Amino acid sequence: MIKVGIVGGTGYTGVELLRLLAQHPEVKIVAITSRTEAGIPVAEMFPSLRGRVDLKFTTPDEAKLNECDAVFFATPHGVAMAQAKELLTHNVKILDLAADFRLKDVKEFAKWYGIEHSCPDILAEAVYGLAEINREAIKKARVVGLAGCYPTSVQLGLAPLLSPKSTGGKQLIDGNHIISDSKSGTSGAGRKAEIGTLLSEASDNFKAYSVKGHRHLPEIVQGLKAIAGHDQIGLTFVPHLTPMVRGIHSTLYVRLTEAGKDLDYQKLYESFYQNEPFVDVMPSGSHPETRSVRGSNGIRIAIHRPGGGDTLVILVVEDNLVKGASGQGVQCMNLMFGLPETTGLTQIAVSP
Numbered sequence: 001m002i003k004v005g006i007v008g009g010t011g012y013t014g015v016e017l018l019r020l021l022a023q024h025p026e027v028k029i030v031a032i033t034s035r036t037e038a039g040i041p042v043a044e045m046f047p048s049l050r051g052r053v054d055l056k057f058t059t060p061d062e063a064k065l066n067e068c069d070a071v072f073f074a075t076p077h078g079v080a081m082a083q084a085k086e087l088l089t090h091n092v093k094i095l096d097l098a099a100d101f102r103l104k105d106v107k108e109f110a111k112w113y114g115i116e117h118s119c120p121d122i123l124a125e126a127v128y129g130l131a132e133i134n135r136e137a138i139k140k141a142r143v144v145g146l147a148g149c150y151p152t153s154v155q156l157g158l159a160p161l162l163s164p165k166s167t168g169g170k171q172l173i174d175g176n177h178i179i180s181d182s183k184s185g186t187s188g189a190g191r192k193a194e195i196g197t198l199l200s201e202a203s204d205n206f207k208a209y210s211v212k213g214h215r216h217l218p219e220i221v222q223g224l225k226a227i228a229g230h231d232q233i234g235l236t237f238v239p240h241l242t243p244m245v246r247g248i249h250s251t252l253y254v255r256l257t258e259a260g261k262d263l264d265y266q267k268l269y270e271s272f273y274q275n276e277p278f279v280d281v282m283p284s285g286s287h288p289e290t291r292s293v294r295g296s297n298g299i300r301i302a303i304h305r306p307g308g309g310d311t312l313v314i315l316v317v318e319d320n321l322v323k324g325a326s327g328q329g330v331q332c333m334n335l336m337f338g339l340p341e342t343t344g345l346t347q348i349a350v351s352p
């Protein structure tokens with residue numbers, strides 16, 4: 001059994017990790033931390049875990065994280081990098097749900113996250129945690145910086161149009177003018193008390209935010225450049241807050257080039273994702289719904305070419321807490337420990 005610790009067990013991604021790992025046949029959860037709830041039984045705080053998780057929250061200092069095989073950080077940005085060195089000296093593998101190990105450029109990290117990176121050497125060896133793109137590197141990684149929630153939907157939605165594996169090196173789209181119109185449920189903002197996510201503020205309401213620049217923009221651009229193998233990427237990314245709890249819906253708009261006008265994009269996507277257990281390319285003309293992935297590690301994609309014109313519209317849905325966070329983490333952990341990638345992740349979505 002893989003001995004797993006979770007730092008930040010009271011947040012939304014932390015409790016989602018508990019839900020998934022408590023059902024994982026190869027995992028034993030041995031430590032779960034909370035500074036504010038230390039000493040409280042996990043199942044008292046989350047009755048959904050009664051009879052399934054028999055642990056109490058401990059402070060991060062008391063938790064025996066060095067004795068784990070893997071530690072998940074479901075914490076704010078900056079926490080994982082402070083503990084990474086110590087854990088690595090004890091051969092503990094690290095999976096960070098925050099952004100400490102995502103952006104490779106430390107100046108960009110400081111600019112967007114407002115903190116200096118404390119371990120650039122570990123950042124240099126860390127692998128970006130998006131299994132469909134980076135599978136082989138994740139298998140060998142000691143540190144994985146799991147992809148962000150919005151970035152997962154945008155990168156997987158665009159990868160077949162940019163990756164030389166499917167384009168054969170041709171520029172099928174104008175990479176400098178990509179638009180991502182993305183919407184998230186309120187759980188994306190975490191469990192902390194904030195006015196914007198109060199029921200009376202967020203329900204019966206809909207708005208864009210961070211149009212000037214969201215911290216996921218550099219992460220998505222970095223990822224798209226890596227997928228494409230060139231730097232000609234320009235992205236307009238506009239996130240929105242929707243009155244739902246879980247789910248992300250990204251609507252992606254791209255302009256086809258002359259070289260890309262005569263292709264069958266349905267076939268291109270189906271072929272690119274044919275062996276991916278968590279990516280469902282829906283039949284042509286579909287309109288995927290967020291509830292079709294709610295609680296599952298699936299991501300559903302549909303391709304449209306309105307009026308047969310030069311604009312391709314790609315619709316992508318995922319559960320931000322599963323494929324956008326904790327499920328992605330378990331998928332990467334499976335790869336790091338040589339397990340079948342779908343182990344513990346075969347839940348069907350809760351729909352309706």
Ligand SMILES: NC(=O)C1=CN([C@@H]2O[C@H](COP(=O)(O)OP(=O)(O)OC[C@H]3O[C@@H](n4cnc5c(N)ncnc54)[C@H](OP(=O)(O)O)[C@@H]3O)[C@@H](O)[C@H]2O)C=CC1
Binds near residue numbers: 079099191
């Ligand atoms: N919500 C989402 O959809 C997604 C979130 N993420 C990322 O995952 C991380 C966790 O997100 P989320 O679960 O939403 O956050 P929450 O705010 O819901 O939870 C944060 C957790 O971290 C703990 N924590 C806070 N500060 C510290 C600290 N300094 N040291 C140790 N533990 C700490 C908190 O417990 P306590 O204070 O009691 O210790 C709490 O359990 C964030 O970095 C977020 O950006 C990534 C993808 C999607």
Ligand SMILES: CC(=O)N[C@@H](CCC(=O)OP(=O)(O)O)C(=O)O
Binds near residue numbers: 150184
């Ligand atoms: C709705 C909402 O507020 N979403 C969050 C993003 C989710 C998140 O936690 O970001 P990471 O994936 O980088 O960890 C936001 O826009 O800041």
